[in-house]
Amino acid sequence: MQRITITIEDDLLAALDGFMARSGASNRSEALRDLVRRGLAEDTPETAECVGVITYALDPAQRDLGRVVPESRQRHHDTTIAALSVPLDHHAAVEVAVMRGTVGSVQAYANSLFLQRGVLHGQTALIPVKTEIEFHLHGTRAHTHEHLRVQERWKP
Known part of the structure; x- marks a missing residue:
């Protein structure tokens, strides 16, 4: 430093x-x-790898968003890490979706959600990551798998 x-x-x-x-x-x-x-972070390259935390409020009954939004996540099953829906009352819920991919793809998905009628207060937080493939031995079972390593800053 x-x-x-x-x-x-x-x-x-x-x-x-x-x-x-x-x-x-x-x-x-x-x-x-x-x-x-x-x-x-505003200068983030669209091709940089990230984890995105997408938050928004919605009225699940508006334009059938209670069905449409989960279906959109299902179409992105390979990049969806987790999703949470918290009902606030009979007409509103706060939702959180954690996605992985490039900055461009995560932002495009978030923007497609935010443009839906009935979705309010959308925000996206992007975390720079790098995928590393590691080899592990667990007892007698050897395998490789990915780890997402959080980076200090965005790298080109």
Whole structure:
């Protein structure tokens, strides 16, 4: 890790300190690293490998979304890691879908959900990962399988 020195206006420093307090960062360096990571995430290559956490609210009765959304995940069974639906009342649920793939494919899937009438408050969080194939020996049984390794940042 390298140490740098920056010059910053008083108002911007006060805003940084406010962010630090709200986020729970223990110092300005942590807060700045978090803000820089988030800012650089916009430059994420569409072909980069990721895990995406897609969250949204929906009315399952609207346009039969209670059937349409699970069917859309089924069509993406090879990239769906997990899904959760939490009913809030008779007309609303919060859903979470965890997907893996390229940034472009995960964002395309999320955007297709967010465009559905009856889907509200859609957000996508992308986590950079790298797939590694590993060989393991469990007793006398040897096999290979994939591990998703979380990366510190997006790499081209």
